[in-house]
Each structure stands twice: as C-alpha cells, then as structure tokens.
Amino acid sequence: xxxxxxxxxxxxxxxxxxxxxxxxxxxxxxxxxxxxxxxxxxxxxxxxxxxxxxxxxxxxxxxxxxxxxxxxxxxxxxxxxxxxxxxxxxxxxxxxxxxxxxxxxxxxxxxxxxxxxxxxxxxxxxxxxxxxxxxxxxxxxxxxxxxxxxxxxxxxxxxxxxxxxxxxxxxxxxxxxxxxxxxxxxxxxxxxxxxxxxxxxxxxxxxxxxxxxxxxxxxxxxxxxxxx
Amino acid sequence: xxxxxxxxxxxxxxxxxxxxxxxxxxxxxxxxxxxxxxxxxxxxxxxxxxxxxxxxxxxxxxxxxxxxxxxxxxxxxxxxxxxxxxxxxxxxxxxxxxxxxxxxxxxxxxxxxxxxxxxxxxxxxxxxxxxxxxxxxxxxxxxxxxxxxxxxxxxxxxxxxxxxxxxxxxxxxxxxxxxxxxxxxxxxxxxxxxxxxxxxxxxxxxxxxxxxxxxxxxxxxxxxxxxxxxxxxxxxxxxxxxxxxxxxxxxxxxxxxxxxxxxxxxxxxxxxxxxxxxxxxxxxxxxxxxxxxxxxxxxxxxxxxxxxxxxxxxxxxx
Numbered sequence: 122x123x124x125x126x127x128x129x130x131x132x133x134x135x136x137x138x139x140x141x142x143x144x145x146x147x148x149x150x151x152x153x154x155x156x157x158x159x160x161x162x163x164x165x166x167x168x169x170x171x172x173x174x175x176x177x178x179x180x181x182x183x184x185x186x187x188x189x190x191x192x193x194x195x196x197x198x199x200x201x202x203x204x205x206x207x208x209x210x211x212x213x214x215x216x217x218x219x220x221x222x223x224x225x226x227x228x229x230x231x232x233x234x235x236x237x238x239x240x241x242x243x244x245x246x247x248x249x250x251x252x253x254x255x256x257x258x259x260x261x262x263x264x265x266x267x268x269x270x271x272x273x274x275x276x277x278x279x280x281x282x283x284x285x286x287x288x289x290x291x292x293x294x295x296x297x298x299x300x301x302x303x304x305x306x307x308x309x310x311x312x313x314x315x316x317x318x319x320x321x322x323x324x325x326x327x328x329x330x331x332x333x334x335x336x337x338x339x340x341x342x343x344x345x346x347x348x349x
Numbered sequence: 350x351x352x353x354x355x356x357x358x359x360x361x362x363x364x365x366x367x368x369x370x371x372x373x374x375x376x377x378x379x380x381x382x383x384x385x386x387x388x389x390x391x392x393x394x395x396x397x398x399x400x401x402x403x404x405x406x407x408x409x410x411x412x413x414x415x416x417x418x419x420x421x422x423x424x425x426x427x428x429x430x431x432x433x434x435x436x437x438x439x440x441x442x443x444x445x446x447x448x449x450x451x452x453x454x455x456x457x458x459x460x461x462x463x464x465x466x467x468x469x470x471x472x473x474x475x476x477x478x479x480x481x482x483x484x485x486x487x488x489x490x491x492x493x494x495x496x497x498x499x500x501x502x503x504x505x506x507x508x509x510x511x512x513x514x515x516x517x518x519x520x521x522x523x524x525x526x527x528x529x530x531x532x533x534x535x536x537x538x539x540x541x542x543x544x545x546x547x548x549x550x551x552x553x554x555x556x557x558x559x560x561x562x563x564x565x566x567x568x569x570x571x572x573x574x575x576x577x578x579x580x581x582x583x584x585x586x587x588x589x590x591x592x593x594x595x596x597x598x599x600x601x602x603x604x605x606x607x608x609x610x611x612x613x614x615x616x617x618x619x620x621x622x623x624x625x626x627x628x629x630x631x632x633x634x635x636x637x638x639x640x641x642x643x644x645x646x647x648x649x650x651x652x653x654x655x656x657x658x659x660x661x662x663x664x665x666x667x
Contacts, residue, residue, distance in 0.1 A: 130418070132391070132414075132418055132422075134387075134388060134391040134392075135391070135395070136391045136394055136395050136414065138411060138414050138415045138418055139411050140415070175505075175506040175508065175509045176506075176508055176509075178509055178512070179506075179508045179509045179511065179512035179513075180512070181512075182509075182512035182513055182515070182516040183512045183515060183516065185516060186512075186515055186516040186519065186520070189520075190519070190520070190523060215419075216423075218422070219415060219418055219419060219422075220418070220419055220422050220423035221419050221423040223423075225609055225612050225613070228612055228615070228616075229608045229609075229611075229612045232523050232526060232527055232612075232615065233527050233530055234527075235523060235524050235527035235528075236527045236528065236530040236531065236535065239531075259530050262601055262604055262605070263530065263588065263604050263605060263607075263608035264605070264608060265605040265608075265609075272408070272411060272412035272415055272416075273408060273412065278405070291401065292401065293401055294398060294401050294404060294407060297401065297403060297404050298404045301404055345403050345404065346403060346405055347352070347353070347403055347405065
C-alpha cells in the first residue's frame with residue numbers, strides 16, 4: 122500500500138520485521154509532555170535550591186544543562202528507547218535496523234535538536250519529517266534512528282461485537298487490516314458515512330446496502346479477529 | 350492449516366519465548382533456549398504472513414520477532430574499560446585522522462581571534478563595533494588589577510561560576526557541532542563569532558593596560574577550553590562536509606557515517622569543557638598566585654594537551 126508508512130527491517134533470518142514510524146503529531150505530544158516534565162523538575166529544583174543561595178543557583182544551572190542536553194539521551198539509552206513523554210505516548214527510539222538505540226546515536230539525535238528547532242519551534246524538524254517516508258527529523262537522519270510506535274501485542278481492538286461472518290473470499294493481510302480498522306472506526310462515524318464506506322467493499326457485502334452493509338463488514342471483522 | 354489449529358499448535362512456544370524475553374536482561378541472551386525459539390518465531394511470522402492469517406496474530410508475532418531481534422542484535426559489547434579505551438586511543442586517533450578539519454576549525458576560530466586582538470592595539474575605538482558598553486564596563490570591573498579575584502564579579506562564587514561555565518560553554522560547543530547540519534555554515538558562524546568575541550575582550554583589556562590580570566586568568570583554562578571549541582567545530586565541519594561532498598554514498602548515508610565519527614569528537618570536547626570549567630572556576634580566579642606561575646601552568650597544560658592529542662594511541666586507526 123502506497124499510503125502505508127510501515128518501515129520494514131529485513132533480518133538475517135530472512136523475514137521482514139515491521140516498524141510503525143510515529144508522525145509529527147504523536148512526537149510533538151511526547152515532546153510537550155517531556156517539556157512540561159522538564160519545566161516542572163527545574164522549577165522545583167529552583168525553588169528548593171533557592172534556599173541554598175548561590176550554591177542553589179549553581180545546582181539549578183547544572184540541572185538545566187543536564188535536563189536539556191543529556192538526560193533525554195540517557196533515558197533513551199537506558200529506558201528502552203523512551204523518554205517519559207515517549208513512554209506516555211507509546212513511542213520508542215530505535216536504530217534504523219530496529220535494534221535498541223545506544224549512546225552515539227542517542228547523543229547525536231539529542232544534540233542535533235538544536236538545528237531541528239530552528240528557526241523556531243522545530244520548523245526544520247517538521248519540514249524534514251514531512252519530506253521523508255519515515256518521519257525523521259534532521260537529528261534522526263544523522264543518527265540513523267527512527268521513532269516508532271511500541272509494537273502492540275495484538276488483541277486490544279474496539280471492534281463492536283457482532284455475529285462472526287466468514288468473508289466470501291480469501292483476504293490479504295492488508296485487506297484484513299483495512300476491514301478491522303473500519304470496524305473500529307465505525308462507532309465514531311455517522312451511520313450514513315459508515316454505510317457509504319462499507320458499500321465500497323462490494324465483493325464482501327454483495328447486494329447489501331446501507332446499515333446492512335456496515336453490519337456485514339463488522340461481522341467479517343469479528344470473524345477475522347477470531348471471535349467465532 | 351487453519352489459523353486456530355496453527356495457533357494451538359505453537360502457542361506454547363510463543364509464550365515460552367515471551368517468558369524468556371521477560372528474563373533478567375543481564376543473562377546472556379536471556380537463556381539458553383533463546384536462539385532456537387527466536388528462529389521458530391521468525392518462521393511462524395513468515396508462515397502467518399504468507400497464509401494471510403488474521404492481523405492480530407501477525408501483529409503479535411511481529412512484536413515478538415522485533416523484541417527478539419532487539420535482544421539478539423542489540424546486545425551490548427562485552428568489552429570492559431570502554432572509557433579508558435576511548436580516551437587513551439580512540440579520541441586522539443580520531444583527532445589525528447580528522448586533522449584537516451581540526452586545523453580548519455582552529456583557523457576559523459584563532460584567525461578572527463588574533464586579527465581582532467591585534468587590530469584593537471592599533472585602532473582601539475573599533476571595539477565599540479564588537480562589544481556593547483555594558484559588556485565593556487563588565488570586563489573592566491572583572492579584570493581591574495585591584496580586583497582580588499580576577500575574572501569574577503564581586504557577587505560571584507566559584508561553584509556558581511563552575512555551573513555557569515558548564516551551562517554556557519558546553520552549550521556553545523554543542524551548538525557549534527549542531528550547526529554543521531546547515532551545510533557547515535552554523536559551525537563556521539559560531540567559530541568565527543566566538544573568535545571575534547574572545548579576541549575583542551583580549552585586545553581591549555590588553556590595550557587599556559589590564560593585560561596581566563586578563564592573560565593570567567585565561568592562561569590556565571585556555572588549553573582545554575579552546576581545544577574543546579575547536580573539536581566541536583571540527584565535528585560540525587565533518588557533518589557539513591558529508592552533506593556537501595558525500596562522495597560515493599547517498600547524502601543520507603554519508604551524513605550518518607560522518608555523525609558516527611563526529612560525535613566522538615563531541616565526547617572529547619564535552620570532557621575538555623568540563624575540565625576547563627573546573628580550572629576556570631577554581632584555579633583561574635585565585636588572586637594571590639603570581640602571574641608567572643599561572644602562565645607556566647597554562648603553558649604546561651597546552652603542551653600536555655597537544656602532546657596527548659599528537660602522540661597517545663599508537664598509529665593505527667580503526
């Protein structure tokens with residue numbers, strides 16, 4: 122599928138492991154969580170250390186330095202590729218080949234944030250992300266890293282339960298995914314729009330129209346998830 | 350084979366593999382059974398994709414294979430003394446391998462520095478273009494020969510200055526490195542800018558007759574600090590050079606390869622900045638030591654550092 126952003130890592134075992142690179146929205150949210158956390162810590166240190174006079178100010182300056190440059194890299198190396206913000210958003214940093222990120226790459230991508238930030242608010246980083254397939258900012262290009270969604274272990278779907286219905290023909294993996302995704306989204310769509318979408322899958326819904334077509338697809342999604 | 354049958358046949362192996370992955374990360378490969386089970390999972394993933402089993406099963410196997418892959422191929426090397434290996438071998442070797450870039454960075458920094466410092470002896474008024482009146486007043490106060498702690502304002506403390514030097518100087522070093530991503534222009538900008546600023550301060554203070562307090566203050570930490578700036582610059586120029594002239598690689602591959610080398614120079618620069626901050630905060634402002642001793646200490650640090658970069662680590666690179 123052309124629209125799919127999956128990044129495939131060929132392994133020596135002769136299989137492709139699929140990674141799902143995270144887009145600007147998820148990464149900006151993770152960044153925001155990290156920023157608020159950093160500010161919180163810094164303000165706490167500033168207030169408590171303020172009681173210590175100049176020594177406290179020294180402590181605050183050192184904390185500011187470490188929190189900005191080194192601690193994010195340390196988190197990514199030690200905590201399975203995730204700063205607290207990335208963890209909260211279910212993201213992790215990996216090398217391009219899917220292996221856990223290590224110091225050289227983690228430090229490179231974190232130091233080069235200074236360039237991604239330019240001219241303001243990560244504009245360069247954003248443009249770089251939009252130009253490539255894997256949503257890499259400049260630091261990721263240099264470090265050879267990817268930010269991906271932590272792979273789900275499967276089995277957590279919000280597909281509305283319905284009587285399972287075997288599809289009339291064998292479906293490829295991508296087609297199966299599309300139907301399960303549709304069933305998940307169907308509750309958030311208006312009934313008319315859901316039916317409109319469901320009718321497109323004519324080989325599966327046959328002559329059913331309107332709500333009946335939606336129901337058939339949801340039934341098939343239940344079948345695909347093994348809810349016989 | 351139907352999916353349900355496939356699952357019930359192999360599910361015990363998958364859970365066994367999952368349990369292994371939860372094991373103590375320090376155990377070699379998490380357990381003796383790891384390679385065999387990992388290969389099984391890979392095979393099952395290939396089968397599940399080929400037979401178009403449900404997305405849930407494929408996702409689960411993909412996640413298991415990825416976690417296994419990360420354990421197997423992401424294992425950290427078992428070499429000990431990496432820190433010693435880095436400082437006694439890799440760093441000086443890297444500096445010598447990148448000597449053209451290191452010298453270029455040095456020229457970009459020391460060139461403007463010397464030019465301005467000398468020019469100010471001849472045309473003192475020129476300093477007004479480089480430093481603000483506020484900065485000039487500050488400099489005058491800090492390096493007044495009557496100041497018992499040269500280089501410090503009366504309100505500063507050593508620890509505070511140490512923190513400030515780390516926060517400010519290392520940041521400048523990191524920015525100099527990062528500027529390399531802008532085709533090297535950011536790096537050149539920071540190198541020249543810092544050369545001009547430091548040169549202006551040096552030239553101005555010498556010209557108004559505060560030379561001894563100033564030069565004796567900076568003598569001690571000048572070796573680690575200026576070398577650190579130059580190494581950060583060389584690292585940034587390496588990135589820029591890879592982007593401008595990637596050679597037979599794609600630009601992206603050249604950049605990644607260059608960054609892997611450049612970041613080692615940045616490690617070295619960060620270490621030198623830290624040493625410099627210590628010296629600058631705790632030795633340089635000591636007022637009662639005669640200037641001659643401070644010059645001697647500075648000169649020995651310069652020779653020690655240059656000898657280290659030029660001689661330590663043997664001749665062979667990778």
